[in-house]
Amino acid sequence: MKQISLMLILLSLCIGCATQSKYREKRRPFDPAEYAFVKLHGTSNIHGQIFVPRRTGGQNPCSGCEITLNPATVYSEEFYLKTVKNNIPIEEADLRVLNYIRKTISDDSGRFVFKNIGEGKYYLYSPISYDFPKPGGGYQKINAYVYQSIYIREGQTLKVELSR
Numbered sequence: 001m002k003q004i005s006l007m008l009i010l011l012s013l014c015i016g017c018a019t020q021s022k023y024r025e026k027r028r029p030f031d032p033a034e035y036a037f038v039k040l041h042g043t044s045n046i047h048g049q050i051f052v053p054r055r056t057g058g059q060n061p062c063s064g065c066e067i068t069l070n071p072a073t074v075y076s077e078e079f080y081l082k083t084v085k086n087n088i089p090i091e092e093a094d095l096r097v098l099n100y101i102r103k104t105i106s107d108d109s110g111r112f113v114f115k116n117i118g119e120g121k122y123y124l125y126s127p128i129s130y131d132f133p134k135p136g137g138g139y140q141k142i143n144a145y146v147y148q149s150i151y152i153r154e155g156q157t158l159k160v161e162l163s164r
Contacts, residue, residue, distance in 0.1 A: 023089070027078065030094035034073040038100050039118025044152045046114040046124070050106050051146070051163040053130045055139065059163055061110025065126045067162070069102040069114050072121035072149070080123040084145045119154040123147065126162060 050067060051059035070076045075097065082088040106112045106126075125147035131139035146162040 024092075025082065025088060025090045027091040027093070028075060030075055030096055032096065034075055035071065035097075035100050037120070038071045038073075039120065040100070041116050042118030043155045044117040044119060045157045046117060046150070046152065046160060047157060048112050048124070048160040048162060050110045050112065050126055050128075051161070052128045053132075053164055055131050055133070061108070062106055062126070062128060063108045063110060065106045065110070065112075065128065067104050067106060067112050067124065067126045069104075069117070070123045070125070071100050072123055076123055080125070080147070080149070084123070084125045084147050087144065117152055119152060121149065121151045124150055124160060124162065128164070130164075 046069070048067070050062040050065050052062045052065075054060045070080070072080075079090060079093065082090050102114055102117075104112050104114060125145050127143065127145055129141060129143050132142045134140050144164065146164055148160055148162060150158060150160060152158050
């Protein structure tokens, strides 16, 4: 009987954890007026390289990483501050925001380019996974972001590095 009670307690704890991990904070409503200033096209370019930590220390270029360029608005800042920088999940984005976001994939050397960008402030980020040493030995898989807040002027070519 004690074993059954213990099993039920453990099972309820596991169910509670599973439910809790799916929780996402409510997201502010999308306001198209926030994006009225965004220039979808311009004469600026971003050339960058993305790196991920390696087990033995140092960094490796991240091949095939998806990098996002997101115009800085109150709406995008919420995702950037909560999810990208602090790993707090929030509700899915309004699909209208996809009209303003650009994405690209890094090459075998971790290099990436965004061309014909309009002047403004942007959030540049990419999700990465890497192994982190555990204190007692072994490794733990870490899911995180590499990120940078940037400002680009019209006609500028900006060089950036994304790394942890």
